[in-house]
Amino acid sequence: MSMKTRALYSALSFLFRIKYFSEDWRGVSSNNFPVNADDYPTGLGIEVTNLCNANCVFCAYQYRERPTTFMPHEMFRNVIDQYVGLGKDKTGIGLTPVVGDPLVDRDLVGKIKYARSVSQINNIHMTTNAILLTQELFDQLVDAGLNMMTISMSGFDPREYERIYRNNQYANVVKNLRAIAHSNRFKKCQIEIGLRTSSLFPWLKKEYWEFRSLGFKISRNWFFDNWSGKIKEDALHGMMFLRPERRSKRIPCTMLYKGPHVLADGTITACGCRDLEGTSELRLGSLKENSMAEMLDSGKIENLRQRFLNGDLPDVCRDCKHYSPATLKY
Numbered sequence: 001m002s003m004k005t006r007a008l009y010s011a012l013s014f015l016f017r018i019k020y021f022s023e024d025w026r027g028v029s030s031n032n033f034p035v036n037a038d039d040y041p042t043g044l045g046i047e048v049t050n051l052c053n054a055n056c057v058f059c060a061y062q063y064r065e066r067p068t069t070f071m072p073h074e075m076f077r078n079v080i081d082q083y084v085g086l087g088k089d090k091t092g093i094g095l096t097p098v099v100g101d102p103l104v105d106r107d108l109v110g111k112i113k114y115a116r117s118v119s120q121i122n123n124i125h126m127t128t129n130a131i132l133l134t135q136e137l138f139d140q141l142v143d144a145g146l147n148m149m150t151i152s153m154s155g156f157d158p159r160e161y162e163r164i165y166r167n168n169q170y171a172n173v174v175k176n177l178r179a180i181a182h183s184n185r186f187k188k189c190q191i192e193i194g195l196r197t198s199s200l201f202p203w204l205k206k207e208y209w210e211f212r213s214l215g216f217k218i219s220r221n222w223f224f225d226n227w228s229g230k231i232k233e234d235a236l237h238g239m240m241f242l243r244p245e246r247r248s249k250r251i252p253c254t255m256l257y258k259g260p261h262v263l264a265d266g267t268i269t270a271c272g273c274r275d276l277e278g279t280s281e282l283r284l285g286s287l288k289e290n291s292m293a294e295m296l297d298s299g300k301i302e303n304l305r306q307r308f309l310n311g312d313l314p315d316v317c318r319d320c321k322h323y324s325p326a327t328l329k330y
C-alpha cells in the first residue's frame with residue numbers, strides 16, 4: 001500500500017469505526033432490543049442459479065464447491081407459494097444469488113412472471129453484472145414484473161474492469177447500459193449502478209457523467225467483505241479495502257431478522273450473504289425434507305440469535321465482516 005492509499009484507508013476506517021460504535025451503542029442502550037422479531041421474515045432471498053459468467057477478485061465465487069445448479073421452475077413456484085403461505089402480505093423477494101448471476105438462468109423471466117402474479121409480492125429485486133442484459137432481455141424482465149435492479153461493475157475503464165471482474169465483457173456491459181437507458185421501460189425499474197472500483201476518482205471518467213445524465217443512480221464501494229476469511233487484502237486493487245474489524249458482535253446480526261435465503265437446490269440458510277456452500281451452522285434445512293414453515297418454526301433462528309447474545313457465534317459469522325447489529329432500524 002502506498003502512503004497515499006494508506007492515509008485514505010486510515011481516514012475511511014476511522015469513519016467506519018465511528019459508525020460501528022454508534023450502531024453497537026444504539027443496540028445495547030435500547031430497551032426494545034431485539035426488534036421486529038415478530039415480523040420475521042420481512043423478505044425472502046431466492047437463488048435461481050449459482051452459476052456466474054464473471055469471476056470477480058472480491059467475490060467468493062472462485063471458491064464455491066457445491067455443484068452448479070439452476071432452481072427448477074416448479075421449485076421456484078413452490079418456494080413463492082410456501083413463503084406467502086406463511087401469511088406474508090406486501091412483501092419483497094430478492095433474486096440475487098449467494099454467488100452467481102441471475103441472468104444466466106434462462107427461465108428467469110418465467111420465474112419473475114410467476115412471482116409477479118402473486119398479489120402478496122410487491123418488490124422484486126436482483127443484482128446482476130449486466131453482461132447478458134441486452135435491451136430485449138431488460139424489456140422482458142420489466143414486463144414480467146422486475147422493479148428493482150442493482151448493476152455491479154467496475155469504474156468506467158476497460159483495463160480496470162478486466163482486472164476486477166476478470167473477463168473481457170466491459171464494452172458489452174457499457175453497450176447494454178446505454179441500450180437499457182433508451183428503453184421505454186427504463187423508468188419502470190429502479191436501477192442503481194454499484195461501482196466496485198479501484199479508482200480514487202471514478203467520476204473523472206466521461207462515462208460516469210454520461211450514465212448519470214441518462215438517469216442511472218451511481219454509488220461506489222470502498223469496503224469489501226472478506227467472505228469469512230476467504231478474500232484477503234492482497235486480492236483487492238488500488239482503492240478497494242477490506243472492511244475494518246468490529247470490536248464486538250454481541251448483538252445478533254441484522255440478517256437474522258430479515259429473512260432466509262433459498263439456495264438453488266432447495267437448501268434454506270438463515271443468511272444468504274455468506275453461507276457460500278449452504279452447509280454452515282446457518283443452514284436451516286432443505287425443502288426436499290421439510291417445509292419452509294417447519295424450518296422457520298423449528299427454533300433454529302431464535303437459537304442463532306441467542307448464540308450472538310451468548311458470545312457463541314456460528315463459525316461462519318466469527319470472521320464475517322458483513323455483520324451488522326440488529327439495532328432499532330434497518
Ligand code: SF4
Nearest residue numbers: 052055056059061100
Ligand atoms: S458477478 Fe457477482 S457473483 Fe459473479 S463473481 Fe462477480 S460478484 Fe461474484
Ligand code: SF4
Nearest residue numbers: 253271274317320323
Ligand atoms: S455475521 Fe455474516 S454470516 Fe453471520 S448472519 Fe451476519 S452476515 Fe450472515
